[in-house]
Amino acid sequence: MQFETLAIRLQTERTQHREHSTPIFPTSSFVFDDAEQMRAMFADEQEGNIYSRFTNPSVREFEEKMAALEGTDDAFATATGMAAVFASFMAFLNAGDHLLSSRTVFGSTHTVVGQFLPRWGIETDFVDGRNPESWQSLVRPNTRMLFLETPTNPGLDVIDLEFAGEFCRKNNLILNVDNCFATPYLQQPARFGAQIVTHSATKYIDGQGRVLGGVVCGDKGLVAEVRKFCRSTGPSLSPFNAWVLSKSLETLAIRLDRHCENAEKLAHHLTSLPQVERVIYPFLDSHPDHEIARRQMKKGGGLVAFEIRGGVSAGRQFLDKLKMFSLSANLGDTRTIATHPASTTHAKLTPEARAAAGITDGLIRISVGLEHMEDILGDLNQAIIA
Numbered sequence: 001m002q003f004e005t006l007a008i009r010l011q012t013e014r015t016q017h018r019e020h021s022t023p024i025f026p027t028s029s030f031v032f033d034d035a036e037q038m039r040a041m042f043a044d045e046q047e048g049n050i051y052s053r054f055t056n057p058s059v060r061e062f063e064e065k066m067a068a069l070e071g072t073d074d075a076f077a078t079a080t081g082m083a084a085v086f087a088s089f090m091a092f093l094n095a096g097d098h099l100l101s102s103r104t105v106f107g108s109t110h111t112v113v114g115q116f117l118p119r120w121g122i123e124t125d126f127v128d129g130r131n132p133e134s135w136q137s138l139v140r141p142n143t144r145m146l147f148l149e150t151p152t153n154p155g156l157d158v159i160d161l162e163f164a165g166e167f168c169r170k171n172n173l174i175l176n177v178d179n180c181f182a183t184p185y186l187q188q189p190a191r192f193g194a195q196i197v198t199h200s201a202t203k204y205i206d207g208q209g210r211v212l213g214g215v216v217c218g219d220k221g222l223v224a225e226v227r228k229f230c231r232s233t234g235p236s237l238s239p240f241n242a243w244v245l246s247k248s249l250e251t252l253a254i255r256l257d258r259h260c261e262n263a264e265k266l267a268h269h270l271t272s273l274p275q276v277e278r279v280i281y282p283f284l285d286s287h288p289d290h291e292i293a294r295r296q297m298k299k300g301g302g303l304v305a306f307e308i309r310g311g312v313s314a315g316r317q318f319l320d321k322l323k324m325f326s327l328s329a330n331l332g333d334t335r336t337i338a339t340h341p342a343s344t345t346h347a348k349l350t351p352e353a354r355a356a357a358g359i360t361d362g363l364i365r366i367s368v369g370l371e372h373m374e375d376i377l378g379d380l381n382q383a384i385i386a
Ligand SMILES: *Cc1c(COP(=O)(O)O)cnc(C)c1O
Pocket: 080, 081, 082, 083, 085, 106, 109, 149, 153, 178, 180, 181, 199, 200, 201, 202, 203, 212, 213, 214
């Protein structure tokens, strides 16, 4: 089956009611027929649901769909994207191990890698994702994993997955890719050798700003380790959120098509405005990594970044003049969202650290929504040109 069909047709078995839409199983635990069945399931001799922290049919449906869409053997769903990222580290890394991570990762991931993992004796180094030739010199005998995101937030750098896959094979590292910005519809890191693919399902997977969720997809044996870690530590996804996310996947492809179409139009429009210094969109020919983007992504994605002339004050003024776009921390929503990283998400960094992360004072990030294009351009124009 093709991507769109799998996203719609993969579902748990129907109940005796023969419901057409997918059922939801909001239960904390499951009952056993007798003592022997209970013993066998606890002993892992017989498959079956025991307790929703371990498995739940609504959660399992979401996991099976995500594994099918990412082209991986299996998946484990978590309560948030950060729980997925954290579990994907803790299931594999021991004290004394070494992790390489791209420097341009989601803010909370940067904190986990840079501050928490070292507290537990896990050594970490940040690498420049756009300069893969520099990675080899940072590999040590105890290096276990390379973690990266592409496209990155908020600078929309594109990191070469084919190179990363080859690099990890050669150095015997687990390649772990946060595929949140692209979704499996635009990019499947497993095709390039990623053994672990993590997601914040909060973003495009839900796509309507309703629930938090995450998922770790990957090779069977590796996902089993993640499941073992999470079964005891408890970051499980709720059945209700899993049900919402499974339904959302049914429209992922069609939503992403429109997100990308609108984003590409907005990017082209921005390049024509004198108030704009620079436009960043992976499928614009002016993007430094556009050839890599075209090789590994089906379309350019739903995010556009641009640099407004006039620095921090111009950036803040632009946000204040917007009438329709939401000022919000989320992305991947039906609603267009604008953020100004230098005065918000990255305000605590030193100017040098901000520059290293590609965040200039006038950088604006737009998560382009599904409103009519005339209204999106209209709001942008009245806020930028006035
Ligand atoms: C939002 C986000 C996360 C964290 O996800 P939550 O669901 O908010 O915990 C991780 N990685 C990326 C790239 C994100 O955008």
